Amino acid sequence: TMSRLFATLLLLxxxxxxxxxxxxxxxxxxxxxxxxxxVRLLDPTGAVRTRLLAxxxxxxxxxxxxxxxxxxxxxxxxxxRLIEGVSASSASTLDVVLERxxxxxxxxxxxxxxSGCQVDPKAGTAAAEIWGEARKNLELVLxxxxxxxxxxxxxxxxxxxxxxxxxTREQTxxxxxxxxxxxxxxxxxxxxxxxxVQSVNDETVYYAPDAxxxxxxxFAGVYCFRAVLPPRPKRGxxxxxxxxxxxxxxxxxxxxxxxTVWLDSRSGYVTSLTYNYLGIPMPHGAERRAGGRLTFxxxxxxxxxxx
Numbered sequence: 012t013m014s015r016l017f018a019t020l021l022l023l024x025x026x027x028x029x030x031x032x033x034x035x036x037x038x039x040x041x042x043x044x045x046x047x048x049x050v051r052l053l054d055p056t057g058a059v060r061t062r063l064l065a066x067x068x069x070x071x072x073x074x075x076x077x078x079x080x081x082x083x084x085x086x087x088x089x090x091x092r093l094i095e096g097v098s099a100s101s102a103s104t105l106d107v108v109l110e111r112x113x114x115x116x117x118x119x120x121x122x123x124x125x126s127g128c129q130v131d132p133k134a135g136t137a138a139a140e141i142w143g144e145a146r147k148n149l150e151l152v153l154x155x156x157x158x159x160x161x162x163x164x165x166x167x168x169x170x171x172x173x174x175x176x177x178x179t180r181e182q183t184x185x186x187x188x189x190x191x192x193x194x195x196x197x198x199x200x201x202x203x204x205x206x207x208v209q210s211v212n213d214e215t216v217y218y219a220p221d222a223x224x225x226x227x228x229x230f231a232g233v234y235c236f237r238a239v240l241p242p243r244p245k246r247g248x249x250x251x252x253x254x255x256x257x258x259x260x261x262x263x264x265x266x267x268x269x270x271t272v273w274l275d276s277r278s279g280y281v282t283s284l285t286y287n288y289l290g291i292p293m294p295h296g297a298e299r300r301a302g303g304r305l306t307f308x309x310x311x312x313x314x315x316x317x318x
Contacts, residue, residue: 032099036063036071037106038084044069045086045109047313049150053081062154067312075099085147087279087313088113114144114279116254121238128235128259137238141256145272148281149222151315152307160189163316196221203229206265208291217288219303220268221317225258234258239271252277263290270302281307281315 038048048065052073060080063071073082075098082094082105089109097105121137132139164187171180196202197218207218224230236258241251254276259269270286287302308318 032075032103034073034075034097034101035104036065036073036082036084037104038065038069038071038086039106039108040086040089040111041108045089045313047151048084048086048089048109049147049154051083051085051150053083055079057081062150064151064154064313075101082107084109085150087144087147087151114274114276116140116238116276118240121240121254128237128257128261130235130261131231132236138236138256141238141254141274142236144274144279145256145281146226148274148279148307148315149225149272151313152222152317153226155310155314155316163188163190165190196224199224199227199229203227203233204265206290207268208266208288217301217303219305220284220286221305225272233261235261241273253282260289266291268302280309283307 036050038045038050044065044067046065046067046069048069048071050063050065050071050073051059052061052075054060055078060076061073063073065071077099079096079098082097084092084094084107086109088111090112092107092109094105094107116137129136129138132142164185167184167186169182170178173179202218202220202224207220209216209218236256239255239257241253241255244250252275253273255271255273257269257271260267267289268286269289270284272281273283273285274281284305284307285302286304287300291301306318307315310316
């Protein structure tokens with residue numbers, strides 16, 4: 012009886028799905044591993060369940076719950092790969108080879124696009140190409156939040172302005188240490204529903220955006236986009252390698268922002284995000300000066316952080 016019971020237990024265990032099995036995704040190119048590749052686990056609806064960065068050996072460890080999923084792998088300057096039908100009972104290792112796909116934007120195509128601000132940039136347009144590459148970079152910023160802590164120095168400025176916008180007093184503090192998420196903003200839902208400029212405890216607070224905002228479906232539903240280039244260089248100056256995707260609200264109901272995400276066309280990496288506030292009561296001519304700038308830095312192993 013004990014032997015039959017033992018055999019039955021073995022059969023039951025063998026038939027049980029391996030819930031929570033760890034799968035190693037190994038990302039390679041024809042020249043070797045791709046550190047910092049973006050590995051995403053997608054559920055059947057296409058929603059992102061997990062974002063990870065491949066380590067210095069090009070490996071990422073995914074823990075799969077019950078069900079069937081897809082794994083999407085992206086690298087800056089590489090074509091995307093989608094592996095479907097991945098489950099906890101699949102192989103414990105996924106070898107993914109990414110083909111090189113340089114980020115090339117035709118300046119004439121950008122300057123020739125006269126379709127205005129597009130709610131959903133159509134495939135094949137310069138706006139769609141730049142926005143797709145920008146989203147890939149911002150996904151890397153989000154994935155970095157779950158990466159190992161990064162040594163950083165954070166400088167905070169508190170500035171007091173007169174009615175004429177002259178700095179009357181400034182305080183500076185510096186923090187040094189290891190940070191997992193050195194920069195974050197208020198949730199996308201609050202910014203889009205209540206506005207980017209709010210009154211908090213009798214003070215006016217100007218909120219800045221972050222990567223999560225631009226990747227949200229809610230943002231895509233109320234903003235539009237167009238491809239842009241920096242101003243033409245002056246005589247004797249080299250041309251700028253930057254290309255940008257400009258964004259603006261389809262209509263202004265609450266205090267909003269408009270601006271541009273800039274990328275280096277030589278590498279495909281995001282360099283900065285500039286923005287200004289719209290729909291806020293300010294003295295004549297001052298509204299266009301109210302805004303901000305986020306600078307991005309490519310750190311070790313492909314990690315992108317807000318500098």
